[in-house]
Amino acid sequence: MPGYASHDVSTLSGGEAQRVSFARTLANKPRILLLDEPTSALDEESSGAIEGLVRKVSEEDGVTCLMVTHSPVQALRLAKRTMFMAGGKLVSYGPTKEVLHAHGSL
Template sequence: MLHIENLKKVYGKNVILNGISLDIQDGEIVSVLGPSGSGKTTLLNCILGITKIDGGHLIYNNEDITNVAMEQRGFNIVFQDYALFPNLNAYQNIIYGLKNKPELSNEEEVQELIELLGLKEHLNKSIDQLSGGQKQRVALARTLVMKPKILLLDEPLSALDGVIKESIKNKIKTIAREFHLTTIIVTHDPEEALTLSDRVLIMKDGNISQYAKPQEILHQPACVFVKDFILNQLEIKRNNIYALYQNAYAS
């Protein structure tokens, strides 16, 4: 469905993406994982069309979209900070994009998404009345009513924790499966990537270290970097959770 061929991006003398090549299948959930500065978000922005590439090709359904404008690609993104309109309530945010393209989703389809994301009781609330998890669901609904060909998510769960994080993660998975929606997720959390995705792309210094199914990443890491990165990140997460419990117990 999406073929990325020898994708390159350079800022000055800094090579951000160094000839990335991979295929993402129709309806597949792919997580992009790696340390800060590995090129994860730049790759997402190149696919979306925000960032112009310096070499290579993007092929979507056998059509070269390398030089196609972002607005014409039909992809959509949910940003880490949600990017909701504070002057509009939750429902107005959800249907905002339909003002210019009302043919994309009818009211029944909008209500179906609202129901699926558990937002019915929050529709009349202002954005500052919503929790982090509710804002994330509103941002998801606003994107999904536009029926994107590919859904891009930039650190969608980083501001959430505990039960809320698991709930949103499950909803993303449910939506991707129910709507057969190709989904690309940038994350720094290996547990999130390994439990949410069909395949995981691990990057380092603008290169692909491994692109494989979660089980293969865990049991057959392609190199020492992949093995150490996964283990170290999981250990850091365990320590953070332990510290939270200790603090809660102490208070």
């Protein structure tokens, strides 16, 4: 991330720290990213930046992203396919809009 090499990690905002974490992870050239609510506790602008990074690595770099989210709106923005879980069990899997609609999440 240009301009961040001299920053002390303790001075970074939540969104900046999350982007640095992404950069560090992507430096290893993963084929799959497992993301557990990567935008929780971030403001709207930082969330948008993280979503943009997820979209870029998925679409442009061909990295498979498996992301946990409790936000149906976020799932709709980012996911082509969705797994819906309830009580710790997989309830359904398929195209995001269909799955979310079937479970009253839209």
